[in-house]
Amino acid sequence: MKFFIDTANLEQIKEAQALGVLDGVTTNPSLMAKEGITGKNNILKHYVDICKIVDGDVSAEVISTDFESMVKEGEILAELHDQIVVKIPMIKDGVKALKYFSDNQIRTNCTLVFSAGQALLAAKAGATYVSPFIGRLDDISSDGLNLIAEIRHIYDNYAFETQILAASIRHTMHVIDCAKIGADVMTGPLSSIEGLLKHPLTDSGLAKFLADYQKGN
Numbered sequence: 001m002k003f004f005i006d007t008a009n010l011e012q013i014k015e016a017q018a019l020g021v022l023d024g025v026t027t028n029p030s031l032m033a034k035e036g037i038t039g040k041n042n043i044l045k046h047y048v049d050i051c052k053i054v055d056g057d058v059s060a061e062v063i064s065t066d067f068e069s070m071v072k073e074g075e076i077l078a079e080l081h082d083q084i085v086v087k088i089p090m091i092k093d094g095v096k097a098l099k100y101f102s103d104n105q106i107r108t109n110c111t112l113v114f115s116a117g118q119a120l121l122a123a124k125a126g127a128t129y130v131s132p133f134i135g136r137l138d139d140i141s142s143d144g145l146n147l148i149a150e151i152r153h154i155y156d157n158y159a160f161e162t163q164i165l166a167a168s169i170r171h172t173m174h175v176i177d178c179a180k181i182g183a184d185v186m187t188g189p190l191s192s193i194e195g196l197l198k199h200p201l202t203d204s205g206l207a208k209f210l211a212d213y214q215k216g217n
Helices: 010-019 029-034 040-053 067-080 092-103 116-124 134-139 144-158 172-181 190-197 200-215
Strands: 002-006 024-026 057-061 084-089 108-113 129-132 163-166 185-188
Touching (some): 002 190, 010 040, 040 057, 040 067, 057 108, 067 084, 067 092, 084 092, 092 108, 108 116, 116 129, 116 144, 134 172
Parallel strands (some): 002 024, 057 084, 084 108, 108 129, 163 185
């Protein structure tokens, strides 16, 4: 399973990269705004700055919602850096854009996916990644993990190469559950990744080892 961090915060990205397990980054306009990154030129520069930190894919989201504008904006994003993956919303014109980019060897991440049918359309159109938002489904008392399982089953049935990118990860157990089901990628906050480090028996065991060592010195 690949680990992506869902943020525009450069310090958090550096910290995740230093951990040695980071495979990429996902961002969106809300995350950019949270870091005070506004204005087209500043946003584009920030994407490049992120690419300089990580070795893997960096999803950069289009703002447009019509086909022609998404294509124009996506091509600009793709030209920024080889690591850029163009993030496209799951709407009718978005599916058209996915197909266009696939035909022109530009990698894509289909975002805001909430059903198996949407994921099937994205794969048919040639999306590189599909991003089901499991946390947002959980928020409305739906089963986000079941959606991951449904998509995995469909993709395996037809050998689709589109990777399942479990998005809107809320906590560490989401990461574990997605790994069990077979999601190709998870993207979440740094806390969801670092949470995998923690176990009370690890802490107590280490404390005992250190205490025993001190007794002998």
